[in-house]
Amino acid sequence: MKKLIVILAKSSKYGDYCIAGIELATNKWIRPISRNEETQDAVPAEALTYSDKTEAQPLDIVQIDFEDTRAENFVQPENYFFSGAQWKKFGRWTLAEFERNCGFDNTDLIFYDTSRRIEPEALNFVTRRKSLLILPIENISVKTNLLDEQIKFRADFNYNGVRYKDFSVGDIALREKFINQPCGKFFIANKAVATFSLTNPYKDDRCYKMLANLYLIGQES
Numbered sequence: 001m002k003k004l005i006v007i008l009a010k011s012s013k014y015g016d017y018c019i020a021g022i023e024l025a026t027n028k029w030i031r032p033i034s035r036n037e038e039t040q041d042a043v044p045a046e047a048l049t050y051s052d053k054t055e056a057q058p059l060d061i062v063q064i065d066f067e068d069t070r071a072e073n074f075v076q077p078e079n080y081f082f083s084g085a086q087w088k089k090f091g092r093w094t095l096a097e098f099e100r101n102c103g104f105d106n107t108d109l110i111f112y113d114t115s116r117r118i119e120p121e122a123l124n125f126v127t128r129r130k131s132l133l134i135l136p137i138e139n140i141s142v143k144t145n146l147l148d149e150q151i152k153f154r155a156d157f158n159y160n161g162v163r164y165k166d167f168s169v170g171d172i173a174l175r176e177k178f179i180n181q182p183c184g185k186f187f188i189a190n191k192a193v194a195t196f197s198l199t200n201p202y203k204d205d206r207c208y209k210m211l212a213n214l215y216l217i218g219q220e221s
Helices: 094-103 118-124 171-180
Strands: 002-013 017-023 028-033 058-072 079-082 088-092 132-148 150-159 162-169 185-198 205-218
Touching: 002 132, 002 171, 002 185, 002 205, 017 185, 028 058, 118 185, 132 171, 150 171
Parallel strands: 028 079, 162 205
Antiparallel strands: 002 017, 002 058, 017 028, 058 079, 058 088, 132 150, 132 185, 150 162, 185 205
């Protein structure tokens, strides 16, 4: 089952990648996952490497071969297992082209409330579950701190008149920009567009909201 998607999220996950995008034929989110339980279904680099040896990037238009049935995941209903076929690049969009062709998600809140995490049991009362969003946000800053000898990245921002705080940051380029700098708080932009992902339950059995990718307007390519 071949699907043409525009990639909107590419973040690191257990040494591999978490990938997500919108299928162009349906304008619905889809998250390709592997069957590697050791990396929690992360996508290995070789799977998203094109024939010219470059890797798939956010805003690439990519054809992916999927298995016929979606993965059964209560928190992440967008998950589909991809087959072993090589991914094929069919083009690339700017952020403006994405907005014109697909548009942003329409939601009052980011994953049901204003917190940075939710209890999985709360999803029992949600009729239309989702774990992926792309939204315009404002007044974005990133905080870094050292915890257990690892740099942790957290984002604060405004959406729909609400200040959201301490979202984990998965954006690879954003993390690399600050990983070698002294820990602190860094202002990023007045306005931007972000892809958000809701994780599967973590060690504490909570699902965390992640800023997966950040697009600075005019700098997304």
